[in-house]
Amino acid sequence: MKKMIRYIIFVLLATTIACNKDALNKGPLNLYSDNTIWKDSALISRVVLQAYSSIHSIYDDAGNWMPCDITDEAKDRRSYHAANLINTGQYTSSTGIYNNIWQNTYVNVRGCNTVLSHLDEMPLSDAGKQQIKGEMLFLRALHYLDLYYIFGRFPIVDKVLSLDDELAIARGSDEDCITFMQKDLDDATALLPETYPAASLGRATKYAAIGMKCRLLLNHKDYNGAAAAAKTIIDRDLYHLFPDYEAMFYPENDDNVEVIFNKEFAGDQSGQIHNLDVYDNSRFFTGFGSVIECPTQNLVDQYLLTDGKPWDHSTLYDPAHPYINRDPRFQASIMYDGCTWMNISMDMKLGSAINPSTSSNTPTGYMLRKFLNPNYIFYGNNSNYQNCIMLRLAEIYLNYAECQLKLGNAEEARTYINLLRKRVQMPEVPAGQMDWDTYVRERTVELAFEGQRWNDIRRWGTGATMIGAQITAINIAVNNGARTYTRVSLEQRYFDPKIYYFPIPQTELQKYPAGKVLEQNPGWQ
Incomplete structure (x- = not known):
């Protein structure tokens, strides 16, 4: 595990600190000492912006395989490739398909924890520090959500670990993990602004945090909690359905009125392409x-x-x-x-x-x-490197409708399904005819290929x-x-129920010393 911590520190410096040289009129951040970075507001801004580049989106998977390839939405044409190992039941903990997700999550979490640990010494106003804190809590929760939706329970790391710390951390309970992520999102909600000026679009807002909480609670089948989160966004009336469903994803419509959160490509946040x-x-x-x-x-x-x-x-x-x-x-x-x-x-x-x-x-x-x-x-x-929409108002409508159906309020659910149908000029669901199959079909076509179907299938x-x-x-x-x-x-x-959660990679299990076993998911031993 000490080797792993050294590896994480090295990668953190290479990925979180290395940055677009032209973003601000400064040299590469790795030319500055750690002590210098946290005393320079311009360098701090660069570190914060660069932290967004570590977000894992479905566009980052392009060229490899995307989540739709392992559901009934799509097929990866390459019979030899990773998705088809899953589709044919040949995936094991040694296959290594999701190794990078596990590894990168903890590299990225350490980056967030590092920024949080230096807040007090930053030469910023209290408001500036609080916003950065909110952004790092949001990003930490987002990284853990990515890990959780693939593997389930995870070792919770909420500080920068040193070689003197216990490094072989056990996986938290399901409740502990959910509580931790929800608290990060709640704390971020209290600290983040509702909107940003045009030059800062793509950064986490209060409603991005509430929306990710809505998704988390829905997947945990907390229908009252998820409905309340969804309704908070709906009632604020800050977001609206973009009138053209197809063009919503075109680069000229990046950051449109429906987008609650996206990963920015080719911008200050990442400088990345897909x-x-x-x-x-x-x-x-x-x-x-x-x-x-x-x-x-x-x-x-x-x-x-x-x-x-x-x-x-x-x-x-x-x-x-x-x-x-x-x-x-x-x-x-x-x-x-x-x-x-x-x-x-x-x-x-x-x-x-x-x-x-x-x-x-x-x-x-x-x-x-x-x-x-x-x-x-x-x-x-x-x-032309379009942004990846990671959360939009249509999903919030669908989440709210699912909760209302589960809570016995079919007519309330029908209202929001019909808003989506109206956008594309499809017939409304008539009064008294809103049922579960209608909802599932609507969610399937509205969110096709957007990366949430695996969570939906597991939840259902x-x-x-x-x-x-x-x-x-x-x-x-x-x-x-x-x-x-x-x-x-x-x-x-x-299909076997065990694949609702994928096996912890064998390479990660082997990093734990004797007597400090990292528990494997059921059915994958």
Whole structure:
């Protein structure tokens, strides 16, 4: 464990302290002593801004695999890759797929704890210190939330550890972990501002903390607590549904009125870029073996027809033209045969220029559209690196609706589901017809690919059908000049209840000395 602490200190200096040289008119922070940094307000500002770069978002996973690939939303086309080890039940504690999450969490938590430990000596006003404290508590909670949603209980570290401290810390109880994260979020809420000036967009606000608390409590099935948090945001009326569902994710609409919190790319906070546009567009555009996240027919079938009915109950459904008359969120989220992208008609038939008969094709007949930038430049210097929305008002509406359903208030839930439907001009749920299946479908299509489905499935206990699903695809054929579309089975996914929480990486277990065992998750011993 002493080696691990030295490793953490080294990485902290390399990641939290190293920083964009042009952010302020100062040299690299690693040229300054630790004592100097905490006495210089400009350097402190740089450290705080750089702390945001450590946030883990789904866009950071692009090019590797994204959470949608291990649910019924999508398939990673690469049969040999990490997501498919999970989907086929070949994942173990030694596989190492999530090693970086465990390691990086504690590096990042140490960064937050380091800033908190130096608050008293900072040459800042009390208000400035309190805001920084709020930001670090929020970020610490966010890092732990990331860890918790993957592994469950975790060792709680709330200070900068030295070599004299007990380093082999046991995992906290579930209640202790939840209480710790909730307290950090509550304390952050009391300290953070409601808004920031335009130059500081992307930093944590009071409502970002309340929203993350809402998500935490919902996943813990505290419906009263989650509902109260959601209603606080709703009643403040500071956020509004962005009128264009598809364009909400375009770079020109970064930090729009629906966004409660996002990870900023290519800005002062991180200076980072992501590879989503490169890895999830067709090879026709990128010139190399791209297309990783391939939406499933399972997900496509969740999008209602414009009469508000599912495909197999609607007179609007035409088997020869299965993609017309669909909920507009379908066209905004998924590339399908015959759609237009970057002024090109997307021919999804296997063997076409868009979907070649090589390893760079989509096995499902669909490609990802949500999040992608229609004006992305694939060659040359392109500065369009859109932000990753991590929390938006639509999720708060859905969280509130779920709580109300669980509390027996279906009509209150219906109000907020209908607000989402109204945005995309879909028929409202009629009075008296708001039920659980309607809610699940609405959450599925509204938040498709946004990274919350694994938490949803675990909370709902539907892993057998939504993780261990029979994954279907669309087969496109041409007969006498006419196209036919046939649903086909692609693969049967693996599910065991133990995978609701993934195994603690073997490399982490081995860092604990004899007699100080880090407890493994049930079923993974």
